[in-house]
Amino acid sequence: MTGRQRVALIAHDQKKDDLVAFAKAHEPFLSDAAIVATGTTGGRVAEACPSLDVKRLKSGPLGGDQQIGALIAEGAVDLIIFFVDPLTPMPHDLDVKALMRLAIVYDIPMALNAATAEALLLHAEAGLTAR
Numbered sequence: 489m490t491g492r493q494r495v496a497l498i499a500h501d502q503k504k505d506d507l508v509a510f511a512k513a514h515e516p517f518l519s520d521a522a523i524v525a526t527g528t529t530g531g532r533v534a535e536a537c538p539s540l541d542v543k544r545l546k547s548g549p550l551g552g553d554q555q556i557g558a559l560i561a562e563g564a565v566d567l568i569i570f571f572v573d574p575l576t577p578m579p580h581d582l583d584v585k586a587l588m589r590l591a592i593v594y595d596i597p598m599a600l601n602a603a604t605a606e607a608l609l610l611h612a613e614a615g616l617t618a619r
């Protein structure tokens with residue numbers, strides 16, 4: 489993949505600390521990327537990592553997952569890091585499922601937990617195409 493990577497960052501509430509730590513650990517790579525994030529996640533990441541270019545969308549339960557889904561459909565996302573909380577029921581579970589479905593439809597690399605996110609960014613940082 490060439491050019492500036494377009495990375496979507498999303499985390500459920502119980503996973504936000506983990507995603508912030510992940511973003512800090514990968515700040516050099518992410519500071520070269522154009523980042524979109526759901527509202528609260530984006531605020532947390534931008535606060536912790538001032539060097540990052542983070543575009544904040546709506547909060548997840550208010551449509552943020554659907555906005556990211558729309559960006560996927562438009563071909564505007566190269567990589568998705570989504571730290572999912574599998575233990576808490578969500579009012580917007582259908583939106584989360586729809587986002588994941590579109591990532592599969594368009595074959596966009598998507599990490600749903602920290603271990604996969606590490607692997608995906610190692611790959612991207614090595615300059616390898618992620619797909």
Ligand SMILES: O=C(CO)COP(=O)(O)O
Nearest residue numbers: 526527528529547548549
């Ligand atoms: O709910 C989310 C993803 O489903 C995340 O939304 P926030 O980043 O606004 O908390």
